[in-house]
Amino acid sequence: MAKYDEKLQELKTRLLEVGDLTHINALLGWDQATYMPSGGAEARGRQSALLAQMTQEKFIDKEIGNLLDDLQPYADSLPYDSDDASLIRVTRVQYERDLKVPPKFIGELNEHGARSYQAWSEARPANDFNKVRDNLEKTLDLSRQLAEYYPGYENIADPLIDFADYGMKASSVRKLFADLREQLVPIVRAITSQPPTDNSVLLKHYPEAEQLAFGAEVVKQLGYDFSRGRIDKTHHPFMTKFSLGDVRITTRVKEDDFGDCLFSNMHEAGHAMYEQGIDMSYEGLPLGGGTSSGVHESQSRLWENIVGRSRGFWEYMYPTVQARFPEQLKGVSLDAFYAAINKVENSLIRTDSDEVTYNLHVMLRFDFELQLLEGSLAIRDLPEAWHERFEHDFGIVPPDDKDGVLQDVHWYADVIGGSFQGYTLGNILSAQFYNAALKAHPSIPDEMKQGKFSTLHGWLRENIYRHGSKFTAPEIIERASGSALTIEPYINYLKTKYGALYKL
């Protein structure tokens, strides 16, 4: 309707500025993690905080609230899933949420995050928790403060969980995780009571340059678009976005571990393909990003595991990898290689862990987040608590903090709370979405054996990616899979795959 045109344009112009500033800040973070010399850290923290504060000020400007009010009748006149109605609806949710937090606080949070990240990137190699302890204390304070801007919660973690996974809260995640745990633990026990799989073939020497080249080749074939992205090295791999035309991933390489770089690439490329698949007309607007942490993670895990650790994928890819690493893979059968990349074992590092035990790593962190926020666990006791819980859940004692409480960047760069549940939600959803894709296109597994990923990619783009944040996680789950979130497909997937591998 013409009378709303001008106001809608004005709203979009303002929102695009907010989006652009957010993306500029992401570039600052990417540079800090990839190439920035240490001397740049202090100014970078200050610059990032300034930008975060200016972004927040621009977003919660009263005029945006007025425009949303003025445009509400227009939104109400449109179908729920029209782009304009969705923009107004989704923006309002974010606007009302962000309005509760003072821009100065966002700046402070951001500056602290940059400082804390810098400390962590030195503390981890030095295996020195004390180097981050004060920062972490402050992170916990700030995380609580952030939650307090949303009074009326059931659990103090709820607002933080809701930011990442709209519609979830501590109690619902706890329930879900308890159900999952009940099914998982017997599978883990049944597998780990068997003799360990021999994965020594993966632990030979694989030169860095070759790993990087192969890792890039693989994600290119999956559908990651290098004309709108690139790969660089960081301590901790991640995906980041500076526009829909520039969605980057990072990776790391261990020369004595073939899986690290490769599967990390497929994981991050999954995130990136989601972002690259978003409708270009949403560029820089609140609709122009993935809809939730769990749905995002479903895509990284789908490409990393359901595709990347499947036998079908390696039927296609194994000759290539054998040709590239002829010494290392000489005489190693496809079955042996497939078993090695799917070895289930109790291990130290979440990101390196297998599909089955992975969720136990997540649950441990999720529970710690709740305990820290609730005040039943103090930061100073965290390393010790980690050791104890780890031994309880995995039967091994972490030899140090480097591969214990210091292993994940999350608490050292962002808030404590809401950071981890998305990983397990993602695992659950990866199977649920893949099942739906299979139902629509039963040919997908056969195509994968021939190195064709376009049907699967196309289904995901059509049913999930292109919508960006137009629909909430519960909505997109329902629309794409025909039901609400359910653990059944994931449990079936694990039981089928690992039942066969371990003859359970």
Place this chain on the structure above:
Amino acid sequence: MAKYDEKLQELKTRLLEVGDLTHINALLGWDQATYMPSGGAEARGRQSALLAQMTQEKFIDKEIGNLLDDLQPYADSLPYDSDDASLIRVTRVQYERDLKVPPKFIGELNEHGARSYQAWSEARPANDFNKVRDNLEKTLDLSRQLAEYYPGYENIADPLIDFADYGMKASSVRKLFADLREQLVPIVRAITSQPPTDNSVLLKHYPEAEQLAFGAEVVKQLGYDFSRGRIDKTHHPFMTKFSLGDVRITTRVKEDDFGDCLFSNMHEAGHAMYEQGIDMSYEGLPLGGGTSSGVHESQSRLWENIVGRSRGFWEYMYPTVQARFPEQLKGVSLDAFYAAINKVENSLIRTDSDEVTYNLHVMLRFDFELQLLEGSLAIRDLPEAWHERFEHDFGIVPPDDKDGVLQDVHWYADVIGGSFQGYTLGNILSAQFYNAALKAHPSIPDEMKQGKFSTLHGWLRENIYRHGSKFTAPEIIERASGSALTIEPYINYLKTKYGALYKL
């Protein structure tokens, strides 16, 4: 004085925000030139423009003007060269200058610059001037518009020249260049009438990785601080700064030309050492950058040529480079190498040209800038004009536009006007400053032969670098060298060095 403390603090806080936003925008530019995928270009241009406009708005805020007015009595009560008086004085000059230009125009200029740079980076390898012609027409329009915000000039280029080299204008540069040309041309003629120097040793195959490693090693020894900087590859090398703790340079490599990467590194490291040497308390403030284009260039040229192309430097460095490239430099004497890196010849590329003919390249561009701005030359006629003038000045016809009018990034990323005179001012000043350093420390040439650059570096830091923009170019020239800008030391330097090399 206590009663000014609060206002001074408020001024500094605001100026630091302006400085931080400026530096953030520099990071956007660096990323675009180094790593950004092509898909990121459109959004990057928009983001850079937004940031430039917001920066300008923050700087010309009325409150900054009020603070400057309120603080003027305080500044007047202090010695001219005190930090606070200088901050207020220098900020006022910039403030009054920037107040004349609408932030929207700055945003437009910036967005156009990013778009134009992207077009150039495709047009140059394709040798296709038509790909940039429309952009360049607009650049010329915008450049004229920018000048028009400063009415009352003698020549339309004057405001643009004054931005880069405070105190200079078209007429004074013309006079200076005419004087210099009168002295230079006979030297060039005397040299080029001799048989050409054999520099084939530089044109052997030098592998990229080895060149990059050696180039980094050299600038580290000169004093470039890698904990506050780094080197990456770009089409066109440059220096950029994101804070006083993060001053980066870029380079390029030709495997069949040993000099390109190495001398470009020394050149950019000269710029970077200037910035790294600025008093840390000026961080992010108007005092915290080099004072003018000419003084900046004096440092790049001093380290590249007066040091890097001196016989003394290579007495020290030649054994190292011979050890690193034993095949290529086998049986090549120091004298032959020294002659090769100082070969004077009429050549196509400004940045690769020798010290003697370099200034003729600059004068050509300077004259074209004036003609374009004055309207006596049209963009469409520029390639042809370039060919004609080039043949006249150098006796050779450029075989294409790639190595003709498309060779320098300047007009394709910034305005036309004021972009080039600084290079020759820098050459002139490099000798003037070096002479002053020698007068204070006659041991410098001997130290250089032993690979010690700290006395020279220390003198430059003490007399030039640390001051940042506290003094104008004319002031710093007078203070550091004891006289106003003069071409005598430079002419003497060239006559002595090339007189010996070519037995004139």
